Amino acid sequence: MERLRTSEIIDNIRNFRTFKGISESEGFYIEVESYVPYMGGAIHAGHKLREEIRSKCILSEFERWQEEDPYTDTFIKNFPIKIIALDSRYEYDLNRDKDSCIYEDAWGKKVWNTELTEEEKEGSLAKYNEFYSVVEELLKALEFMYEKIYVYDIHSYNHKRDAYAGRNLPLFNLGTTELPRDIFSKDIDKFLGLLSKMEIEGHENYTAENDIFKGKGQFLKFITEISSQTITYALEIKKVFCDENSGEHYEEIINNLEEEFNKIVENHTKELPEEFSIHFLNNFGEKIEDLSYGEAEKICSLVTENYRKSNEGEYSKDEIEKLVSTRTPEAxxxxxxxxxxxxxxxKMDEVVACGSIAMRDGNPEAKLLNVGKNYRGRGFAQKICDLREKFLKELGFNKVYIESLKFENTIKFHSKRGFFPIQTDRKLKYTVFMCKEL
Structure with a gap:
């Protein structure tokens, strides 16, 4: 599996590229197959301890395994976006805050035979920071695209402890105490309802909210703090898919859980916004990325339809066709x-919005801003403008220009974004030349 530097992962996310790989530190696996408005996390699925501290751990591999969340990565393996911890929670617990994520003792057992050095702790904390820096970037990207996002935070719990004797424990426990439930009640209630209908052979499905776990983990807290658009479903699954005392696992139940869980997620995510993909061709450098003729045709179809529909009544038919004639796939x-x-x-592979930047006389000009008629009023034009301006700022430009059609609403749109009319030597009949300081 390819190892990716943190900077590579973040660059991929910021440019909405699909990718998969193991983090530079080998602390987690991440895959983005497409930028959909939901993702899965299995932050306690890992079992690995790095070599330099392994000999200091008093606990056996089995003792560690008992308190980890084995197979939770399996339940989200078909998600388009997933992030899966590879390190054991005994090295650093991603569901605790940074100050308490390295255990001294856990579940009544001492963890280390010798106290970890500051250098050893820093090595683990660096991996902790790496994980959360990537999660933050991923959520920023999804927030940019969608007004609502779901994160499925999957855990499992031991149910054969003496302390639970005689209790009817939930097969599924959803922790919501850290969520603004008044805002997200419809989404949460639907998920609970779907969970309660899952059929796992040989096991009664008692689904509960805030019963044995309350949803107070750091992963949920972190996401909730940085993203008001995201609902994190901290789900604890009773370990009916393995024997917590022997280590035996039950393949049929694991497969059953995976299949049924993916069905309910498919149903649950129907509430989310329509899915889109963002595509970039950056030819500001020496390397030229080619746009296929098929993609150019789709963009051309959107642009010409917009020109014809938008300009009806403003210009003559001949004038409109003259404007359209230069918008060919080849051009x-x-x-x-x-x-x-x-x-x-x-999802139907149709181009619904587009925009570009071209250089003219050494200055960047915003071009080709178009949104399909069925997709207007949903923020696509703003998103494209934001991306164009962010791109130019990163290249060091402090101004951007635009030659805008003389429609009142179009001029108003650009003016709200900070553009103002300026003088030009160009002979303009249908357009006005504008500038914005970045």
């Missing part, structure tokens, strides 16, 4: 070779 391909092209596609 779009050529333009894409000389700057930046951004476009959004829906």
């Amino acid at each position: 779009i391909i050529e333009r894409s070779k000389k700057g930046l092209l951004i476009y959004f596609k829906n």
